[in-house]
Amino acid sequence: MHKLTACLFALILTGCQLAPEYQRPESPVPASYPEGEALTDERHFVAAELPWQAFFADPRLRVLIRQALANNRDLQAAVHRIEEARGLYRVQRADRFPSLGIGADATRGRFNPGGAQAVPGSGGSVSDTYSVNATVSAFELDFWGAVRNLSTAARAEYFARIEAQRAFRLSLIRDVASTYLGLREAVERIALAEATVSSRRDELRIAKVRLDAGITSALDFNQAEALLTQAETQLAAIMLTRAESQNLLAVLTGGVVAESLPEPMSLAEQSSPPALEAGLSSSLLVNRPDILAAEQRLIAARANVGVARAAFFPQVTLTGSFGYASSEFSNLIGSSNETWSIGPSITLPIFDFGRNRGNLTVAEARDNIAIAEYERTIQTAFNEVADALAGRRYLAEQVDARRRNTETLQRVVNLARKRYQEGVVNYIEVLDAERSLFEAEQAFIQTRRAEAQNLVNLYVALGGGTLGE
Structure with a gap:
């Protein structure tokens, strides 16, 4: 009997393990990245150990990111969701321990000699x-x-909320940086377009003088005017883009962007952050907060399978009390006035018309869904890193090629203008050369921005800042 009691007590403390044993699924991606060795710098940094303040060199961008982390409403909601999950975990954890209550009672009444409650006049x-x-x-x-x-399950959900908040924090940094880089691109393109509009207005003025003097034809004048309106249209479109970027930046930073900000850096300077080491794809499992969140949700789903399986077995609850009762308050506490009671209650499911079986099917399906989502999250992360690594290599080549193309087209424009002034070619050749140069210069700025944006994407894709702050 003593051995049986000891076994029963141990069983109460440990419980049966009906949940499937958790094992991290095999990674569904290759061990290395296709462009993982593209970097040739001598000093590399691990993105997860590099704080965002050290990665972003632009002082204005650092101020904006800091403002967003402090004031962004979606990030604040994510923080409060962590508190919600923490509270739910505490509630669920409390059910593992007995709930103890203390009560006291005092009554006065008039009773018949037989013990029944007295009635008036009796x-x-x-x-x-x-x-x-x-x-x-x-x-x-x-x-x-x-x-x-x-x-x-509640604890895993709590950890998942923490990782989800970290993932959102990273995405917020990326969104602020992306919007800011788009704004810097618009500013540089506007400066180029304004300079082009000013230059073409001078050319149109000269063309009008030449037309009035009978030196050139109306066709040349109209072509010069068309070239000016083209630049003016492009300028208006870029100014709209700048206004939209400013509005989005205000939303991301949680309010109106301060006017007194540090001087910004050019796009060329934005493309030279610390060199990042790609490492192996397995490092994403511990550095990417979205992968860690997906894994915690998988742990929660697996625990819920154990909950659904336990519903097929008897449920045993225990109710007990211990106290004192007396008709005299002065001697209430004493061994002669002790009262106690204890009693178990057993509930055994017999006919539930498939309810428990249905709940188990749901739990197992959610477990399989969680596995698929975990593996998909890993694949998405691998794809993001691989794309960013490829971009780091090939966007740098594009920037160099566009720079050389712009320099070449500038020489073409200079030669076309000289040949036109000498009467060797028609104005249409100047028109085509200047149009090509303007488009190439705009594309050069856009490619610089794409290179800077890609480096930000690589930093975030590698889990940047998750361990360094």
């Missing part, structure tokens, strides 16, 4: 009753681990 005596007791109400003996698995 006589009887007046008596007092005092009691104090401690109770344990409906404490479930967790034989099958249902309560423990519920606590495990």
